[in-house]
Amino acid sequence: LDYQHVQVPFEITLWIMLASLAKIGFHLYNKLPSVVPESCLLIFVGLIMGGIIYGLNDKSPPVMDSDIFFLYLLPPIVLDAGYFMPSRPFFENIGTILLYAVVGTIWNVFGIGCSLYGICQVKAFRLQDVSLLHNLLFGSLIAAVDPVAVLAVFEEIHVNEKLHVLVFGESLLNDAVTVVLYKLFRSFCEMSTINSVDIFVGVGKFFVVGLGGVLVGLTFGLTAAFTTRFTKDIRVIEPLFVFLYSYLSYLTAEMFHLSGIVAIIACAMGMKRYVEANISLKSHTTVKYFMKMWSSVSDTLIFIFLGVSTIGENHEWNWPYICFTVIFCLIWRALGVLVLTFFVNRFHVNTITSKDQFIIAYGGLRGAICFSLVFLLPDFHRKKLFIAATTVVILFTVFIQGMTIRPLVDLLAVKRERESAPTVGEQIHIRFLDHLLAGIEDISGHWGQYYWKDKLEYFNSKYLQKILLREHDQPKSSIVLLYEKLERKHAIELAEAGQLGHAPSHPSLLRSGFLCSNNNRTAITDKKLEDTLNPAVLENIQEILARNLYRIRRTGPAYNRHTLPGEAEPVEHAEEILILRHKSL
């Protein structure tokens, strides 16, 4: 037995297998996932696994390595999120999202940090050794809403698109703020004196980290699009480029201390449109499917590891500090959302209702990012307290908030996601209104979103498409693409209905003979079939023949010396059909 040799890939494969099997297990009982979110179940599985490991080895199970989390588990989820981000609601609400992500997060960091410092001053709690800077550092890691946790819960409750994009967009874009504040406070903690210059540098870094991430992402995204121009002869590696370039954008951004999450989202959103036009349909299916698969596995692994890492002796328990952390997280988020939304609503016609505000505040779940960041803290004597507080906040938000948010959404009757995709008519009207509003904005001299969108669209069709698309003479509009997709889908449905016979609504189509060219191929004599095939197969084929082949035999009858071509006897035919139908029923 040579376990050493295969240990690394073997254990990785086994963990992924465990995660996938757990996912299958939950779905075997349909009732379970409809009550408890999957993320809770997975953490629960993780807790059990951790307990088993702890019990067997009598030492703490290994905690999730921050490097593994940030380098391997997080990128697939963010890539998936960016690639499938509904771009229209995202860009329509980009102002609000940025306000929540930047100002809201700063508000939360300082609010939580300062009020926890206040708690630390109470002598009875014996926490006076935790300085203001340490509290702010803790605030910076606990304040940020986690995209993985938010996605896991919000994908299941199906709130309306705007609400979804507000919470989810915030959770993605606050990464830039979190990175800056976390690193800033961590370096402040290690410095002896802090100059006012350092603070100004910190503020400047916001813009560098965020905009730098966008720049890196867009560069890689457009390069990816340009690369897929040349893959026509070698379709099989097309999907690879989508993954390689997005991952490179993430790594490059991380390398330069920029926001990797922002970079990968910019990359995915930038390349999507061009890549989809360049690659083949099958490559596109593979990209979409594999992205979903990968992010789903990453997601599962993160929650399981979160559960496993909770077990152990990493925690220092201090009731007041931990309880007040949970309370402050809730209060400051609620206050932040209320205040920011008040300003947002003053400038918008489509206001955010108070129900929506409640869900935004309540949906501020914390997750694996906080967890990884707290383990990355430099060693100091209260680190274990911070770990314990972070763990409790994560478990509280994921379990209590995650499990109650669905009933609350039902109770408040929050506007849900619309069931059906927009019709072609609606799409055309939306487009019409866009052009109209761009015209109005242009005339009135107001440079709003429609004006910029129009300019961007012009720039895109004038320059970008010509460089990035292979068939730049044939740029297809989204309506034409939708039409193609619908037609293809319908054709497949027809084909399948023709075989499976489950579609009584299509019989006229089936008999109208559009399957002729196929049937000629299968027009083989029935006799030989009956001799050679086993009964099950025979029945199957007979069913098909009965349904589809009759007409062919009539259009091309066997040569017979006594009949002229076209001289068909309708009575005999009717009889034959009847017999065949009878047999097949």
Place this chain on the structure above:
Amino acid sequence: LDYQHVQVPFEITLWIMLASLAKIGFHLYNKLPSVVPESCLLIFVGLIMGGIIYGLNDKSPPVMDSDIFFLYLLPPIVLDAGYFMPSRPFFENIGTILLYAVVGTIWNVFGIGCSLYGICQVKAFRLQDVSLLHNLLFGSLIAAVDPVAVLAVFEEIHVNEKLHVLVFGESLLNDAVTVVLYKLFRSFCEMSTINSVDIFVGVGKFFVVGLGGVLVGLTFGLTAAFTTRFTKDIRVIEPLFVFLYSYLSYLTAEMFHLSGIVAIIACAMGMKRYVEANISLKSHTTVKYFMKMWSSVSDTLIFIFLGVSTIGENHEWNWPYICFTVIFCLIWRALGVLVLTFFVNRFHVNTITSKDQFIIAYGGLRGAICFSLVFLLPDFHRKKLFIAATTVVILFTVFIQGMTIRPLVDLLAVKRERESAPTVGEQIHIRFLDHLLAGIEDISGHWGQYYWKDKLEYFNSKYLQKILLREHDQPKSSIVLLYEKLERKHAIELAEAGQLGHAPSHPSLLRSGFLCSNNNRTAITDKKLEDTLNPAVLENIQEILARNLYRIRRTGPAYNRHTLPGEAEPVEHAEEILILRHKSL
């Protein structure tokens, strides 16, 4: 800049990117890959890269790590090979393949090893310190035909299926023999005395390693099939199981010192049929596409690394030893094929022609497996000589044989692969003959391949299918599946022809109205379109409207106070059609 942190994933991604871009580069000039096989081009790129690294650092570039090769690069290629192995010709020729793989490889090992030992006895060559055991060890690693190299060359020259499966099957199945002989001689080299018991144990190991691999593979394959029974509600992780279980089978086999290649092939061939029936069509596309993509990338990386690793100071040059190695490799393989085929032909009706024999002997390419094995040798003073000889043999076979095999195949007029897939009629006849022959074998008491195939098929439909398939009440025969596939393909073709307008052969179908239900959705007024869309989009849509929408408007005419429903004026219609046609042309 924090390069340390992201180094590992960054460099891996860059290597994969280089490999993919190299592949695109070759295909930009269509002439190049048709003359030089891709494997040669890739080794060439690797040589250049290695030269650059050597020139910049002034030390040998890193050689391909054997662990990385065997654990990460080889499995995807073998999985792909096993999954897409044409099972009928493979099992029809399994006896011949095993003879070549087992007896042929042993023949080559001892032939090459002993005759090289003879060369070492010549005093003038100054090689007397290389013992017989070391020569046999070298023979055991240089004798085996390499599946990666064979696949890379044979996929491009399209010889007939039987010839392909003979060479390729041999290259896959000889892994068991190579593993045993290599490990045996390596341990003999380290032992002081060799008992005759050790030799018998060695012989016994053949069966353990080979059959054990098959057993491990089948176990994992059937488990995979069983798992996919339960993925109906969670389609997105279906493709994962195919990859996870095959990889686990490989790792488990390697862990127990069995043949990993044999295991993964058994796993892939065992699961394929059931998994395909259980998983959705899109999952299946993803599995196929990703497998091809992954193996293609692995393949590319292997050849590039092979080139990179060639450069450096690992070589000890000894003209006679290296030249005689190349010569003996060619001679012993040719002799082996001749002798073995002589026996094979005596027992078969479909004999292997002398042309085929030549191609089998000539197609015995060596590749990355030898290369990795020679680096895994324990350190002894002539290791560098063995490395040099292996490198020369690999480069000789890949470059000289790989580049000349295509002209030779043309020159000898070797029977090529048939262009088209077998028709349904042919398939049914083949099946008919199978049953007939099984019956004849049963009556005559001869337990040949048809008898066993029939028994296996019975066992499969009686027990296996019921356990492993989800819809065990509906086992579809391959003919029904083919029919479904053809129909689906045809439907998509129709849909695409309808949009793209490149199919003048289908006009009657397009006008026969089977697209009605789609068109209702797009039945929007033309006027609004013209106002809002840019000219290119407009033209595109108008073309579609002109082709497809007219009939709809006729079947559902706008309400008009002056006409009754159904009171259509044919003249006006004809005019309108004419105008639309004219516009769109």
